[in-house]
Amino acid sequence: MRAAQRGEMAAFEELVARHRDRVYARACSMMRNEEEALDLSQEAWVKGWQRLQQFQGEAGFGTWMTRIVINLCLDQLRRQKRHRAESIEAMDEDSGGVQRQMPVVTVNPTSGLERAELRQRIDDALGKLTTEHRTVLVLHEFEEMEYKEIAKTVGCSIGTVMSRLFYARRKLAALLADLKRQDLR
Amino acid sequence: MRHIPFSRTLLLGWAGVFAFLISGEARLQAATLKLQVQLIWGTSDARSPDPKHKPLESDVQAKLRDLPLKWSNYFEVNRKDFEVPASGAGKVPLSEKCELEVKSLGGAKLEVVLFGKGKETLRRTQTLAKGEMLVLGGNAPNATAWLVVLKRIE
Amino acid sequence: MMDWEAQLKLQAFLDRELPEAEACEMAGKLARDPESAALLAELRQTHTLLAGFEEGIRLPESREFFWSKIEREIARSEKVAPAPVSVSWPARFRRFLVPATAMALLAIAGFVATRQNSPSVLPGGGQIETALADPGAFTYHDYSSGTTLVWLSYPAENELADDEEAVTVE
Numbered sequence: 001m002r003a004a005q006r007g008e009m010a011a012f013e014e015l016v017a018r019h020r021d022r023v024y025a026r027a028c029s030m031m032r033n034e035e036e037a038l039d040l041s042q043e044a045w046v047k048g049w050q051r052l053q054q055f056q057g058e059a060g061f062g063t064w065m066t067r068i069v070i071n072l073c074l075d076q077l078r079r080q081k082r083h084r085a086e087s088i089e090a091m092d093e094d095s096g097g098v099q100r101q102m103p104v105v106t107v108n109p110t111s112g113l114e115r116a117e118l119r120q121r122i123d124d125a126l127g128k129l130t131t132e133h134r135t136v137l138v139l140h141e142f143e144e145m146e147y148k149e150i151a152k153t154v155g156c157s158i159g160t161v162m163s164r165l166f167y168a169r170r171k172l173a174a175l176l177a178d179l180k181r182q183d184l185r
Numbered sequence: 186m187r188h189i190p191f192s193r194t195l196l197l198g199w200a201g202v203f204a205f206l207i208s209g210e211a212r213l214q215a216a217t218l219k220l221q222v223q224l225i226w227g228t229s230d231a232r233s234p235d236p237k238h239k240p241l242e243s244d245v246q247a248k249l250r251d252l253p254l255k256w257s258n259y260f261e262v263n264r265k266d267f268e269v270p271a272s273g274a275g276k277v278p279l280s281e282k283c284e285l286e287v288k289s290l291g292g293a294k295l296e297v298v299l300f301g302k303g304k305e306t307l308r309r310t311q312t313l314a315k316g317e318m319l320v321l322g323g324n325a326p327n328a329t330a331w332l333v334v335l336k337r338i339e
Numbered sequence: 340m341m342d343w344e345a346q347l348k349l350q351a352f353l354d355r356e357l358p359e360a361e362a363c364e365m366a367g368k369l370a371r372d373p374e375s376a377a378l379l380a381e382l383r384q385t386h387t388l389l390a391g392f393e394e395g396i397r398l399p400e401s402r403e404f405f406w407s408k409i410e411r412e413i414a415r416s417e418k419v420a421p422a423p424v425s426v427s428w429p430a431r432f433r434r435f436l437v438p439a440t441a442m443a444l445l446a447i448a449g450f451v452a453t454r455q456n457s458p459s460v461l462p463g464g465g466q467i468e469t470a471l472a473d474p475g476a477f478t479y480h481d482y483s484s485g486t487t488l489v490w491l492s493y494p495a496e497n498e499l500a501d502d503e504e505a506v507t508v509e
Contacts, residue, residue, distance in 0.1 A: 009413075013406050020405060025396035034399065041398065045409045046416065081483045104377045119395055122388060132253065140354070141389045147356050159477040162347045169350070169385045176388070248484045309489060317485035323492070 001061060005052050012052070016045055019062045026066045029138045030073035032127055040076060044069035066143060074153065077131055125175040133168040140165055217268050218289050221338045224263040224279040225249070227256035227322070227330035238262060245334065248318060256330055266338065269295075285333060297321075297335060313337055341374060343492050349375055353382050 003011035023044055027037035047068050055064055126134055139150045140161075147165075151158045226238060227249070238260035241249075249259050262280070267287075269275040274288040288296040293314050299307040299321055313319055315337045322332040341349070351357045352365040369376050398405060479488040 009410065013410075016406055016409060017402050020398050020402075021396065022393070024398040025393035028396055029393060038398070038400070042405070042408055042412065046412045049409075049413050050416070078482055081481075104374075104381050116395070118388070119392065122392055130253070137389075141386065142393055147351075147354070156480065157478050160479055162350060163477050166347055166350050169382055172389075173381050173385045176385075248481070248486050251481055251484055252486065252488050253479060254488075254490075307489065307491065311487065314485070318487070320486060320488045322488065322490050 001055070001057075005055070012049055015061060019065055020045075022062050023065050023069050026138070026142060027069050027073055029126070029142060030070065030135065031076065032134075036076065040069055040072045044072055047072070063143075070139070070143060070153070074135070077135065081131070121176060122172075125172050128175055129168055129171060133164050133171070136161055136164040137168040137172075217270050218287075218295070219266070219268055219338050220275075220287060221264065221266050221336050222277060222279065222285050223261055223332075223334045224283065225332040225334055226260045226262050226325065227254065227332055228258050228260070229256055229328070231258060233258075233260040235260075235262075245318070249320065249332070249334075252320065254322070254330065259332070279333065283331075283333070285335070287335070293337075299333065341378065345375075346378065349379055350382060353379060353386065 001011075001015070004015055020041065024037055024041045027040045027044070028034065031037050031040065044065060048065050051068075055061065059067075126137075129137065135154060136150055139145045139153060140147075145153065147158050147161045150161045150165075154161070223241075223245070225241065226233065226235075241259045241261050246259055250257065265277045265279065267275050267277050269287050269289045271289055272291065274286060276284055276286040278284045282302050284300040286298040286300065288298075290296055290310065293312040295311065295313050297307075297309045297311075297319060298305055307321060309319070309321075311319065313335065317337070319335040320332055321335075322330055325331045348357065348361070348365065352362055352369075355362075357365060369379060477490055477492075479490070480486070481488075
């Protein structure tokens with residue numbers, strides 16, 4: 001790290017090699033598009049190089065880099081939102097004061113599944129969440145941000161963060177349980 | 186020490202800028218806000234059972250559908266256009282139980298107070314530019330919703 | 340059935356976001372209330388499922404290829420700007436004044452043209468909301484349409500709309 005901060009490209013290249021998968025994975029989770037995730041990862045690394053002097057080591061370097069890519073992803077998602085048309089079906093969400101309650105999922109959706117298959121199912125389920133709900137889920141579950149930090153990053157209230165996170169988790173559980181029920185038929 | 190000639194043109198230019206800013210500020214302060222508020226009923230049903238309900242404009246309907254609410258259809262229950270003088274306030278009844286008060290805080294900044302059954306239910310301060318909407322909402326019986334939509338129309 | 344606020348509190352308990360006193364209270368409640376315990380179990384299961392989800396994801400380009408793109412972009416962004424020529428301060432001030440005047444006049448023209456369409460301040464920047472007696476209220480802002488939603492979580496019995504006008508379902 002110190003070598004990279006002194007401007008040694010080879011040292012920075014080593015950091016890229018060590019953390020590139022993690023940064024790319026975070027971008028994938030946020031953007032749900034491999035090409036965009038690739039471009040944003042690359043952009044994050046360039047920014048990382050430009051801001052390397054600012055890295056003090058208060059968090060791990062990998063975390064520092066994932067924060068950079070997350071901010072780039074959020075900017076991109078905001079630009080895309082101007083053009084994105086959500087179908088009414090896609091916006092069928094329970095949130096806030098909605099009356100309908102989702103029943104608690106008791107079936108274990110993972111039993112009998114291979115790891116790769118489980119990953120695929122979770123991936124599919126994540127893809128069915130709206131951008132807003134998935135973003136909060138990713139920031140909390142993968143980036144391990146607290147509610148307050150998520151609220152500041154996304155630009156909404158803590159109450160909204162809590163609502164979206166709750167909905168995202170419950171929707172995910174329901175989707176995974178549905179897939180399990182289909183298996184059992 | 187070398188004498189540097191001062192440009193009259195530049196002086197006039199900045200005087201014009203200053204005069205504009207002063208007059209612009211005065212214009213902002215004097216502007217009356219023209220607002221429109223709608224009381225809306227949200228439902229998953231394609232039709233409203235109440236014949237007095239009116240269809241909603243397509244652009245407002247589209248914006249409401251973009252929100253994270255489960256209802257897909259919205260109907261207008263009531264609509265009021267009203268004015269709020271600069272640094273003043275205006276109160277409009279929307280139904281027997283619901284009133285909305287809007288206070289101008291200068292520029293595009295408003296304080297909005299929603300009254301339900303005579304009691305203050307919500308107070309909110311925000312800027313509202315033309316083309317933007319403030320939507321206040323809550324649950325209504327039978328899994329429907331009430332919404333109050335406030336817009337600036339000028 | 341648990342109300343919305345209670346469910347969110349349960350989630351906050353799982354996420355260790357509750358103050359200590361409230362967390363103790365929630366722990367006690369969970370021991371007595373099977374409904375809460377079941378919901379907590381579901382939330383916990385989802386949390387466990389997501390752990391390690393990203394570990395299997397690999398960047399689909401070789402190390403050398405990916406690095407070559409980054410290196411090229413860094414080099415492009417680091418082109419050195421020409422060093423500024425040293426100028427005396429009166430001359431600098433004069434040089435500043437001419438374009439500054441032009442910019443100010445352009446800014447005024449732009450301001451007049453775009454004032455009606457200026458975006459509002461984002462939520463959290465100068466906005467104060469007090470939802471009286473409704474801590475469950477939440478706010479959502481749609482950037483693209485400029486729509487702000489404030490949702491009150493009162494149950495339907497506290498509905499504000501006129502029964503006869505808004506709700507006539509029988």
